[in-house]
Amino acid sequence: MNWTFFHKLGSPKWFYDISGKWLPWLQVSSLVLILVALAWGLAFTPPDYLQGNSYRIIFIHVPASFLAQSIYMMMATAAAVTLIWRIKLADMALKVMAPVGASFCILSLVTGAIWGQPTWGTWWVWDARLTSMLILLFLYIGIIALRGAIHTTEAAAKACAILSLVGVVNIPIIKFSVDWWNTLHQGATLKLTEKPSMAPEMLWPLLLAILGFYLFFTMVMVLRLRIEIISRERKTRWVKELVS
Amino acid sequence: MNAVRKQRLILVLLLLAGVGVAVALMLFALRENINHYFSPAQMAAGEAPAGQRMRGGGLVVPGSVERDTKSLKVSFRITDGAGEVTVHYEGILPDLFVEGSGVVALGTLGDDGVFAATEVLAKHDENYMPPEVQKAIDEAHPGYTRPAVQTTAQSELRSLQDGS
Amino acid sequence: MYFDSWSGFLVMEGHGLYVWSAYTMALAVIAYNLIAPFMARRRILAQLAAQVRRQERLVQRKVIVNEVTTSRGDNNENRSANPENTQLKHRPGRQEEGSESVERSAQ
Numbered sequence A: 001m002n003w004t005f006f007h008k009l010g011s012p013k014w015f016y017d018i019s020g021k022w023l024p025w026l027q028v029s030s031l032v033l034i035l036v037a038l039a040w041g042l043a044f045t046p047p048d049y050l051q052g053n054s055y056r057i058i059f060i061h062v063p064a065s066f067l068a069q070s071i072y073m074m075m076a077t078a079a080a081v082t083l084i085w086r087i088k089l090a091d092m093a094l095k096v097m098a099p100v101g102a103s104f105c106i107l108s109l110v111t112g113a114i115w116g117q118p119t120w121g122t123w124w125v126w127d128a129r130l131t132s133m134l135i136l137l138f139l140y141i142g143i144i145a146l147r148g149a150i151h152t153t154e155a156a157a158k159a160c161a162i163l164s165l166v167g168v169v170n171i172p173i174i175k176f177s178v179d180w181w182n183t184l185h186q187g188a189t190l191k192l193t194e195k196p197s198m199a200p201e202m203l204w205p206l207l208l209a210i211l212g213f214y215l216f217f218t219m220v221m222v223l224r225l226r227i228e229i230i231s232r233e234r235k236t237r238w239v240k241e242l243v244s
Numbered sequence B: 001m002n003a004v005r006k007q008r009l010i011l012v013l014l015l016l017a018g019v020g021v022a023v024a025l026m027l028f029a030l031r032e033n034i035n036h037y038f039s040p041a042q043m044a045a046g047e048a049p050a051g052q053r054m055r056g057g058g059l060v061v062p063g064s065v066e067r068d069t070k071s072l073k074v075s076f077r078i079t080d081g082a083g084e085v086t087v088h089y090e091g092i093l094p095d096l097f098v099e100g101s102g103v104v105a106l107g108t109l110g111d112d113g114v115f116a117a118t119e120v121l122a123k124h125d126e127n128y129m130p131p132e133v134q135k136a137i138d139e140a141h142p143g144y145t146r147p148a149v150q151t152t153a154q155s156e157l158r159s160l161q162d163g164s
Numbered sequence C: 001m002y003f004d005s006w007s008g009f010l011v012m013e014g015h016g017l018y019v020w021s022a023y024t025m026a027l028a029v030i031a032y033n034l035i036a037p038f039m040a041r042r043r044i045l046a047q048l049a050a051q052v053r054r055q056e057r058l059v060q061r062k063v064i065v066n067e068v069t070t071s072r073g074d075n076n077e078n079r080s081a082n083p084e085n086t087q088l089k090h091r092p093g094r095q096e097e098g099s100e101s102v103e104r105s106a107q
Helices: A004-009 A012-044 A053-085 A088-119 A128-149 A153-167 A170-180 A200-232 A237-243 B003-033 B040-044 B131-140 B147-163 C006-014 C016-072 C076-081 C087-106
Strands: B053-060 B073-079 B084-090 B102-109 B114-122
Touching: A012 A053, A012 A088, A012 A200, A012 C016, A053 A088, A053 A128, A053 A153, A053 A170, A053 A200, A053 B003, A053 C006, A053 C016, A088 A128, A088 A153, A088 A200, A088 C016, A128 A153, A128 A170, A153 B003, A170 B003, A200 A237, A200 C016, A237 C016, B040 B053, B040 B084, B053 B084, B084 B102, C006 C016
Parallel strands: B084 B114
Antiparallel strands: B053 B073, B053 B102, B073 B084, B102 B114
């Protein structure tokens, strides 16, 4: 197999040039989508027959939870690429994704707690889904802290990559926790194999919100990655030409 | 991919497999005692230790809820289809506490077979629909209990049987 | 619109506090993710600008030193033939290192 395309993809300069063209589209589309989806979910969907209006938190809680898990999966992928191919861009991606993932993980936990109070009757229970999600947050914080603790870029890249890879076992645990254990948290509403158990007038804004959040994440990641590239490649000629 | 990279790939995969196996074993070991969960049938049969803090769950038996008029005391029975246990609780019940729906109670089982709960949590299912849709379903099937609650009940019973 | 009035929209049949605090939290996270990169960008660009300025100063000093040595006229040829001897000339060396890392990163 020819791997040159892979290495070209890993060139920071190439990424910097191409991502500059994507950025405005990503910014506009993600913010418009999120705005439309959340306004739709807040004001234009009917309430749930059982939970009333408190279910409107779903339009934030579900996209945030999806993102928190997907970002970790992407970080683990970047970690494998870092360890095997030693591509600098993969380590940069690993670094810049961690705080974004952590922020969405916090959003998922907090909105879950706010939603749990009126529906279940408690902010928090040590149930498998909630606990495994909390572990995900600790993993994010651990990866960020590890990066801060090691000063050599190379050593930090390796250590963070290994920690990210080890932590990836938590992802299937989060996903299947509601099936494996007796959790207070209900099962998945959106399933890949089955029809979603949600009325269409509620489902559409939810899907839109998920798409919006993913686009928003892509945009933030591109923004952060470009800054990280400039910072790490500061000694190269093209960055010097860029800033002067 | 050259030999060095292949070697690194194998190392990464081995690392992942090793951690995966370790965590799987740990979870398997934890599975038995993670929740101290007892079903109403186990409580009724005296299999649950009295006086120890535990979790119990089941469906609220319709018509069994008795509320004290002066205080927040409430008493109801929960069932898993195989047995029933009476629960005493004092406090505010969650919005979703409805007769026929699933609850999880935290507390201790007394010697008299009554479960004294310190916390009652309502479980709901993954179905979301507008009230009009619910009403339409009710009208189409008069005398039929709310299907969503029924699916809650069914999935609840299934999870109770799996969990016990 | 599902709600009849603004107050109904705010109160949400008693769930308003929960719903609105969750949406506020979402707004805060979105704002953080938008603001943090821009702050980092400003900081990095300021750092890089300072670096460029420093380098320009060094180049100017080097030019002055060269002029002084030229006017003195003692073994001028030797110096230009062996520029690494001059302490102030370590900058171009770094530049070479930089261009090397461009090639490495593109590999």
